[in-house]
Amino acid sequence: MSDSAIIEIRQALNEDSTQIIDLLNDVFLPQQRTAGKRTSSYFDWKFLSSPFGKSILTVATVEDEIIGIDHLWPWELHFNNDLFRAYEATDAVVKKEFRGKRILEQMRSYGIKQAANEKADFLFNFPNHQSLKTNINYGYKYLGKIKWWVKPLRPVQIMKSLIGISSNDSNKPEAFTMNYAPLNLSLLEHLHNNFLPKKLITINRTQGYFQYRYIDKHNSRYGQLTYKQEIAAIFTININDGVKEMVILEILGDKSFIKELLKIITNKAKEFGCAFVAVINDNLLLNKGLLLEGFLPKKEKNMVVYPLKEQLKLEIDKFSSWNLTASLHDSI
Numbered sequence: 001m002s003d004s005a006i007i008e009i010r011q012a013l014n015e016d017s018t019q020i021i022d023l024l025n026d027v028f029l030p031q032q033r034t035a036g037k038r039t040s041s042y043f044d045w046k047f048l049s050s051p052f053g054k055s056i057l058t059v060a061t062v063e064d065e066i067i068g069i070d071h072l073w074p075w076e077l078h079f080n081n082d083l084f085r086a087y088e089a090t091d092a093v094v095k096k097e098f099r100g101k102r103i104l105e106q107m108r109s110y111g112i113k114q115a116a117n118e119k120a121d122f123l124f125n126f127p128n129h130q131s132l133k134t135n136i137n138y139g140y141k142y143l144g145k146i147k148w149w150v151k152p153l154r155p156v157q158i159m160k161s162l163i164g165i166s167s168n169d170s171n172k173p174e175a176f177t178m179n180y181a182p183l184n185l186s187l188l189e190h191l192h193n194n195f196l197p198k199k200l201i202t203i204n205r206t207q208g209y210f211q212y213r214y215i216d217k218h219n220s221r222y223g224q225l226t227y228k229q230e231i232a233a234i235f236t237i238n239i240n241d242g243v244k245e246m247v248i249l250e251i252l253g254d255k256s257f258i259k260e261l262l263k264i265i266t267n268k269a270k271e272f273g274c275a276f277v278a279v280i281n282d283n284l285l286l287n288k289g290l291l292l293e294g295f296l297p298k299k300e301k302n303m304v305v306y307p308l309k310e311q312l313k314l315e316i317d318k319f320s321s322w323n324l325t326a327s328l329h330d331s332i
Helices: 014-028 040-048 103-117 129-138 155-162 185-194 207-215 255-271
Strands: 007-011 056-062 065-079 082-094 122-125 141-152 223-227 231-240 243-253 276-280 296-307
Touching: 007 103, 014 040, 014 056, 014 065, 014 082, 040 065, 056 103, 065 103, 082 103, 103 129, 129 141, 129 296, 185 207, 185 231, 185 243, 223 255, 231 255, 243 255, 255 276
Parallel strands: 082 122, 243 276
Antiparallel strands: 007 056, 056 065, 065 082, 122 296, 141 276, 141 296, 223 231, 231 243
C-alpha cells in the first residue's frame, strides 16, 4: 500500500455487491465452520432482507477497489414489554495488504454514527480473540466468554478429530440428505409469545423473523424438534473434519418440559450419527441441570456491548440480562 493512497470510507452501494462477496469469501472461507460460499443470494439475504430493517454496510475503498468491509446487522429485541433496536457487528474484514492502518476502526466509527442516526439503542458483538482488543478500543464493554454446553455422543470420534484423524463416513453425500422436520412458524411464534421472558433481552421472534433466519437463509438447512406442542428446538447439523455436530440454535416454550425435549434432541442426534450436541447457555431453559443430562460446560466466543444512548431501561453489560441463542451467530 502506498503511503499516498487515498482511502475513502462510505456506505456500500448495490453495485458493490460482487466485490463485497469476493472479499468476504477470500477472508472467511478458509476459517469458517461451514462450507457454504457466499453468493448474490447470500448478499440479498444477509444485507437487504432482515425483517428488522436494512443493514448498515460500510466499505473502505482505494480508487475503485473495495479493500475493507464492516457490517452492522439489525435486530429488534424485547425487554420488559419494550422493544429495543440494536445492531450486531459482523463481517468485519480488511484486505491483508491494507491492515495495520486503522481502516477497520474508521469503518466502525462511520457505522456507529449511522446506527445513532437510525435511533438504535445499542450495539453488540461476538469478536474472536484477534479482534477483541480492537472492539474494546472502539469503546465496547467486554462481558466475558459465552458459556456453551456440549454433550458428547461419540467420544472416540471426537478424539480422532482432535488429533487429526477424519471420519470418511461422515463426508459421504448422504450426510447432507438427512430428513429434517420442517419449521412450524405459527407454533414457534405462539411459543415465543406465550413463554416470553420479561426480564431477559430476547429476540422479537415473529413469523417473519423465523422465515428470514431459517427458511430463507442461503445454503443452510434447519429442522425442528417438538414435545407435545409445548416446547420446541431449532437445530442444524454441521460437518467439520468428518465429524457431525448438532447445534441447537433456539429453544422456546414451557421450561417444565425441557428434560423431555433434551431426550428427543439426544435421540435425534444419535439417529443422525452426530458426535456431540452443542447448546448455548440461554439464562432461561439451558442454564441449570444440564450437567445431570450429560452436558459439559465449554466457554467459547467473547461478547461485547456498546450503548448508543446514555440512559437505557435495561442492563446490557451483564450476561445475566441476555436470553442468548446461537441464532445471533450468523455463521451457524
